[in-house]
Amino acid sequence: MTVPVNLRHDETFVLNLGPQHPATHGVLRVKLTMDGEYIVKAEPVLGYVHRMHEKMAEAGTFAQFMPNTARMDYLHALAFNHGWALVVEKAAGIEVPERAEYIRVITVELNRIASHLLWWAAFLLDLGGFTPLLYAFDDREKIIDLLERVTGSRLTYCYMRFGGVCNDIDDEFISGTRAFIKRLRSRMPRLYHDLVTHNIILIKRIKDIGIVSKEQCRRYGATGPVCRGSGINYDIRKNEPYSVYPEFDFDVPVFDECDSMARYMVRMHEMEQSLRIIEQALDKLPDGPVMGKAPKMLKPEAGYYYSAVETARGSFGHRLVCDGGKNPYKVKLRSPTFSNLSLFGEVAEGMLLADALAFMGSLDLVIPEIDR
């Protein structure tokens, strides 16, 4: 026999969202204190896929840590490869041939589009739309095939090396990428924007929902599309240029509305900007080697090094401390979603549960990257 639960009108109850919940896309748990349908307090509980990458970094050589980087943010793994390569190259003073940097940028940007497409698919799935997932996965598959061709893997890449990349790209990759650019551009207006972005159901679900102010972004250290959806023009590719990004003409989409719709629009526009970068990089692609001179065993000078890259989710930084040995003495992995999620508790207060889930989706969480 079930006993009816009688709550007093001012009584709250605790609701566990996750760790196994489809809306959290991975093993994130949120302890919610609820007053009916409204959230009184939201407390993310992390660590369910914690693997202690920082200790693994200290246990191996610099090169041995490269495969680990792809296992944090598995959706934009090449940017994590790139970040680690850049910080070690900075510390060890390794020169990278220009062609290698161009190839890095092309593959990283392709990977960024794949990441945004998967976010788009999963986000709409959270909101109850199944069909968009099929379109997005159709396009994403093309990118993954292209990347598989040059990197040898489909998701957790280990493509970059200190001093370059391990494989050159071939004509088939270049023509395939050009065909993909054309294809995505032709599908974007009708399948993505007409069908979804302008859809009244989507607009009602995410417009004016999940307001993250400019000041909140700064106080919590939010970066990436989260801060660019709040009117902060902050993109490491522009603000702190690295690699060959200064050679390309592209815009940083910034929206001032601060809501989930703004973050949605930032990512949609970023895909087009990534296409522009890839197009220019293919046009200007220089000839030459794809691997520079790098010693087999790296022993960077003792000291403190920092390097950040712009991933699909924001600023990913390495604080590297070297003691002159062949292993990193300390690697701190500053992952963007860790900071982006930390403002969830403050923003979700007072929200309806269903809105909070839409807001959580708009943050684009990748749990293995938070938990590291």
Add this chain to the structure above:
Amino acid sequence: MDILEETRVRLAELFSETSTVETPVADETGQEEVAPRKPGVMVLDSARTGAHLDVLCSPDQVVDVAQIMDGNGFFLEAISGVDWIDKQQLEVIYDYTRQDEQNCRVMTRTFISRTEPALPTLTGVFPAADWHERETFDFYGVHFQNHPNLIRILLPEDADFHPLLKDFMP
């Protein structure tokens, strides 16, 4: 005055007796750089190290530094611990940067005892510090005084070890 200079001057005021700005030390032996130096502000070669300013402060100054950074529009990017087991010291590095076109990275470092590591919390200045400090507590056992919720964040709640200490054996 650009933001780098402005921040440097503001920070240097904290170190009134030792306010001399040191130029970057070229480290040949490698050990020179990591050895404790005089507290103060040092301008770094950002192309080489990725940071513009290196602030070495005493543990009780970290909140003052954070307030200056907050007042100058910086945000707290990360907190990292480093275990210098040979010197029986822990180092805590706070990385600050800005979200506008004036790119300036400030690295704040402080050394604490390895046996009873404790630091004042920054949660009163930056809410971002909440999770970063919990992580540093989790991995290194640094006790952040007056932190509102200093519990494990990534490791299981019943863990009784701090895995990033160099003498930790699984």
